[in-house]
Amino acid sequence: MKGILAAASIALIVSLFGTPFAISLLRSRGYGQLIRDDGPTTHHTKRGTPTMGGTVILLAALLGYAGGNLMSTTGPTASGLLVCGLATGLGLVGFLDDFIKIRMQRNLGLRARTKLLGQILVAVGFGVLALQFPNAAHVHPASTHISFVRDSAVALGAVGFVIWALVMVSSASNGVNLTDGLDGLATGASSMVFAAFVIITFWQGRNDCHTKFAAGCYQVRDPFDLAIVAAAFAGACAGFLWWNAAPARIFMGDTGSLALGGALAGMAVMTHTELLLAILGGLFVVITMSSIIQIGYFKMTRRRVFKMAPLQHHFELKGWAEVTIVIRFWIIAALAVALGLGVFYAEWITWQK
Numbered sequence: 001m002k003g004i005l006a007a008a009s010i011a012l013i014v015s016l017f018g019t020p021f022a023i024s025l026l027r028s029r030g031y032g033q034l035i036r037d038d039g040p041t042t043h044h045t046k047r048g049t050p051t052m053g054g055t056v057i058l059l060a061a062l063l064g065y066a067g068g069n070l071m072s073t074t075g076p077t078a079s080g081l082l083v084c085g086l087a088t089g090l091g092l093v094g095f096l097d098d099f100i101k102i103r104m105q106r107n108l109g110l111r112a113r114t115k116l117l118g119q120i121l122v123a124v125g126f127g128v129l130a131l132q133f134p135n136a137a138h139v140h141p142a143s144t145h146i147s148f149v150r151d152s153a154v155a156l157g158a159v160g161f162v163i164w165a166l167v168m169v170s171s172a173s174n175g176v177n178l179t180d181g182l183d184g185l186a187t188g189a190s191s192m193v194f195a196a197f198v199i200i201t202f203w204q205g206r207n208d209c210h211t212k213f214a215a216g217c218y219q220v221r222d223p224f225d226l227a228i229v230a231a232a233f234a235g236a237c238a239g240f241l242w243w244n245a246a247p248a249r250i251f252m253g254d255t256g257s258l259a260l261g262g263a264l265a266g267m268a269v270m271t272h273t274e275l276l277l278a279i280l281g282g283l284f285v286v287i288t289m290s291s292i293i294q295i296g297y298f299k300m301t302r303r304r305v306f307k308m309a310p311l312q313h314h315f316e317l318k319g320w321a322e323v324t325i326v327i328r329f330w331i332i333a334a335l336a337v338a339l340g341l342g343v344f345y346a347e348w349i350t351w352q353k
Helices: 002-029 041-046 054-071 078-104 112-130 157-179 185-206 223-244 253-270 282-301 311-317 322-351
Strands: 145-147 151-155
Touching: 002 054, 002 185, 002 223, 054 078, 054 223, 054 253, 078 112, 078 157, 078 223, 078 253, 112 157, 112 253, 157 185, 157 253, 157 282, 185 223, 185 253, 185 322, 223 253, 282 311, 282 322, 311 322
Parallel strands: none
Antiparallel strands: 145 151
C-alpha cells in the first residue's frame, strides 16, 4: 500500500509542478499546437498553445513508478516494466509525430504508414516479451487465453496472442488519441480508468492464488506492482489535468495520447481483464465507434451521420459549450468505470457462493 500511495503522490507532484516548466520551455521554442482548418472555428483560438505535454505525463509516471518501488518490498517486476516500456515506446512514436508537425508547420506529422509501423513494432515487441519471464510458479506476465475478468477457455497460442496484443494496443492508443480533442477530456477520462486499475490490481493482489489459494483467486503474476504502475499513471494524469483543463495551457499531443492508450492496454493484458477494458474505457469506445460509423457510412452513401467526427466535435457544432461537453463526457466515463468495477466485483462474488 505504501508503494501505491508513494507512486501516485510522486507522479502527481512531478506532473503538477513540472508542467509549468514544460509550458515555458515549449513556448520559448515555439512548439505550439496546429489547428485543423476544417474543425470547429472555436478551436482557432487554441493555435499556438504548447503541445507535447505528454512527455511530462510519461516522465512523471515513470518517476512515480520508480519512487513507488523504493517504498515497496518487492521492487520492479517484469509485468510493471513491460507496461512502462510499452507506454514509453508508443510515447516515442507520438513524440516523433508531434515534433514533425511542429517542425514542418503542418497538421500531418509522421506518414500514416510510418506511424502505423512504429505502433506495430512496439506492440509486437510487447506481445512477444509478455510471454517470457515466468516466475517461480511458472506464471508469465501475460496469458495466451483471451480474458474478460479472468482468463477464458479460448486459447490463442503464442502467435495468436501477439496479434491480439497488437489489436489491443492499437485500439486503446488510437481510442485515447481520438478522445484527445477537447481541453482535459482524454486526461480526465484516462485518470479514472487508471484509478479503476489500482482497485482491480490491489484486489487481485489480496486474492492472489500464489499467496491465498481459494475460490475465485487470481492468476496474475505481479498484481501489487501493477497497482503501483496504475497509481503512477493516475497521479500523472491528475497533475497534468490542472494545466490541461479548459482553458488548456498545454496539450498532451500524440506523445501523451499514444502513451496513455498503450499503458491502458498493457494493464488490461497483464491483469487478464482484456475485454473488461472495453467497459472501463467505455467513453473511448463510444468516441472511436463514432469515427468508424462516420467514415463507413460516408463511403457507402456519401452522407454523414454526425456533423463531424469524433463525437465530441459533433456536439460542438451543435452549439454545446466545450466545458459542458467535457463534463458530460466525464460523467459517461465515470459511469463506465463504475459499471466495469461492478462487473469485476460481481464476478468475484459468484465464486464465493
